Amino acid sequence: MKTLTGAEIVIECLKEQKVDTVFGYPGGSILNIYDALYKHQDEINHILTAHEQGAAHAADGYSRATGKVGVCMATSGPGATNLVTGIATAYMDSIPMVAITCNVALPLLGRDSFQEIDITGVTMPITKYNFIVKDITKLADTIRRAFAIAQTGRPGPVLVDITKDVTAASFDYEYKEPKPIVRQEDTITEEDLETALTMIRKSQKPYIFVGGGAIIAGAEEELSSFAHKIQAPVADSLMGKGAYDGTDELYTGMVGMHGTKTSNLGITECDLLIVIGARFSDRVVGKASKFARNAKILQFDVDPAEINKNIKTHASVVGDVKSILRKLNVRLDPINHEEWVAHIERLKDMYPMRYEKSILTGPFIIEKIYEVTGGDAVIATEVGQHQMWAAQYYQYKYPRSFITSGGLGTMGYGLGAAMGAKMGVKDKVVINIAGDGCFRMNFNEIATATRYNIPIIQIVLNNHVLGMVRQWQTLFYGKRYSHTELNDQVDFVKIAEGMGAKAYRVTSKEEFEPVLREAIALNVPVVIDCQIHCDDKVFPMVSPGAPIEEVFDAEDLKI
Template identity: 50%
Template sequence: MKISGAKIVIETLIEQGCDTIFGYPGGQVIDLFDELYNARDRIKHILSAHEQGAAHAADGYARVTGKTGVVIATSGPGATNLVTGIATAYLDSVPMVAITGNVSCDLIGRDSFQEVDIVGVTMPITKHNFIVKNIYELADTIRTAFKIAKSGRQGPVLVDIPKDIQTAVCEFEADRQPVIPYPLTFVPEDKLLKAAEMINSCERPYIYFGGGVISGKASGQVAALADKIDAPMGCSLMGLSAVPDDNPKFLGMQGMHGHYAASVAEDEADLVIALGVRFSDRATGNNSRYAKNFKIIHIDIDGAELHKNIAADLAIRGDIKDAAERLISMVEEKKHPQWSERISQLREEEKKRTAAAYRKIEGKLCPYDIIDIISSHAGDDVIVATDVGQHQMWTAQRYPLKRTRSFITSGGLGTMGYGLGAAIGATLATGRKAVLFTGDGSFGMNLCELATAVSQNTPVVIVIMNNNVLGMVHQWQELFFEKHYSGTVLDRKTDFVKLAEAFGAKGGRACSNEELEKLAAEAFACDGPFVIDCPVDSSELVLPMLPPNGSIDEIITEVR
């Protein structure tokens, strides 16, 4: 049967299991949107307020489901508005297919209206990208995009489709099932035998895992390995939710703003087993000091990450789940009583340092109290999203995550304005309630997506930690720039409660724990979006903190 290129796109997306597209229409994708209308009983389109919000929604959809998120935008500014969302997905290895329209092939390169070389723009921030100039290649190009997005280290792929390719017609035959990713790389036996030998001979093992454990579906295997070798565990920001917060071996996030016990335990280990992590600067601090005391086994699906930032004593490329499963059968079951005792000491020391770091200020809420109260009302099934800044780190440190894929945040790119779009995408993907922790600075970036939340009646509880500053940069200025608060004091008069009401949402302000308890109960009973404005003192800091390019020897746990 001969059909148009636009219809081929929609039929191929449906064939690949796509049930929801996020996006915004425009002249160069109007044919695609016409076919979306015709197929509205088989595939849903979510209209965002801004293309960046649509990209973040597709990202949030992908993170909570493990499926490939899909976003669509028109040429020119529509396409460039996707760039931040695509880069966010790329840095955090999130599978996404971004579809953009473009001017007709004969107009490309002529500075036509709303023409941008989006393939050139996005080349550094995609796993691969395509411009389709032959309608007979269109369906297979989209299929390949889905295959690449989900293969190996996952990530975004862009498909740019000129206008004349959308209107042209050709024969189309749908495949019976979605494409499957390229075959996984499995670890050679001799490499795992060497790893097992190193693990069996160590006295202070430590497991450090990241987002690769979540995307590799290896959470159970990592926890089982920790139990068998009696190893404490810590994670990167992207690894949060892979292991339940109440796992007795889990010490929490480590690194620049990680838990004291997790960071110190890693430093005192004699062997670090790193699984699905990239050893970013926020996790390691000063690289020359980082691995001074321990050997490293590094296992990752992406061979480019091995030895990139930190040299490993044993670097292994391969599937995390397969490697962990096989390692469990190879290693000896051991107990390390002295090491366990030291971990218990570090936990107790962390409690004391945490208690000293935060104080009660009249008329303001303590960040940890906000998180504790919200989590007590939310339940274990809620999706937790954040924007980027101090609130993000407080949430990462404190929120008791119990379910895999329940925490979504921008880690690698650190995208302010990420959270609301991502939370919307996550709730629409799962039907579950989401809570977004944000700051007044981050929320201001993309608060227009509150219109989307209201129009879709998404059950998102938005908790604004409102300190009237750009908190994380403000903190750096306080600690390292002699309190030169240049450009970080917002001095805005925005009333977030009235703003919520103007968008058609509900909202309230809490200036005490008692007020927050009442508002939280109301918010989580609400079917649609609910905004809670929480005044926080600008002097509150995210602690512990490793100084920029600092080391564990310089950790800051208290400032007065």
């Protein structure tokens, strides 16, 4: 046992939790922690981002790529509030993250002091839990609890706010080994398993719908065994990409608003929909009353609050989905559904993904990235058309290889997340796909990438419009393009070069592959500005609020 300042206790607790990288931005209230961090810079790597929001997104991306808890730091007031969008992004996608902020000293709380904000009050709806530490005797145990809560059950972000006087005070510290995170199995009942087994065995046309919960649980091997054992096609949500091998013959693509026709029609026709770690987002189900209307629905999820929340289920098993699948696989004999699988294969042949092949487009760029990287890269995205193309045209073979904001849909997320991911998986090629609208929001983080030589590749699908909003304006708003055109004088190549990155502009299909290969070989921060047409659209598509079987594409619009 030794006597340390509160700031030093924070650092020692981070070391206890095996934290190797922290993303943040200093300020007055958190200076004591940054001073302590200075003394431990050989043990904990700190990345100074250009903006606190970038720090939160980087911690989130680090967590998604590694499965570890991401950590970010900020000072009081505006420093803390600048983390809010990143915390909310992590909350919506169940990402384990600990955000550490410092507030004004205890005597100044509640007095509208300089740079004071009630950050625990602000973040209460968007954290799994949050704390304000006003007593140094509770500091170490609070941080330990924060890490445990962030990882237990359904993960999520936890915020720890510490008053400045606590970081300056002294108290006894004793090292404690973190307790292992135990999978939630006590809620998995024999009765629920037997019901699930009966439904699976009776089904003639089963379909598996997998979400991000399967990735969080590390259930990819059990999921693959399960799908092949019961011979069921597999579709995924945006967050479920990589939970099931995208090159496997049973895989049918994403489901929902921009899902494949095969997945949308197949789920509509199936007699049993097995939902694994997915929450029935509105972008997935479309018109809820018509979703999988011919099927019984069997849901596996660690969070009981998700059962019957958006879609009424016929049965469920609550608990860690890896454990659920392992228990089911042991009891299941192989089931033959060859006729059903053959029907789904015919749908695949009838409704392939299609795009204009003669010019440089988003889908062409995504397919070329897949070809050049062999499907072995980590792909991050911003939010919009480019995000959907990245989900549709890159075949994700592995979990934690697709880093994107699903629930909150955060423009400006991907660049920070890509940097965080690269810090966590240094041996992987990490590419962020952005639209020009998203890139504008946080492109200042290119300066962070060059400062630390974080060799990410930033690809901008530059159509000079807010592409997804324009697509809706074209289809549903009579082509009234209200404030979605970005025809100005901004030059992304010059901006990137001004921040110290290597930059290219690509205007044709032929130019893209050699530029991408050179960018990978350089192993430095690179920006590739790809000029595409403003009216390229994401298809297939389901109109908002329509049943998912009413999916259409460009060919259907010609009729």
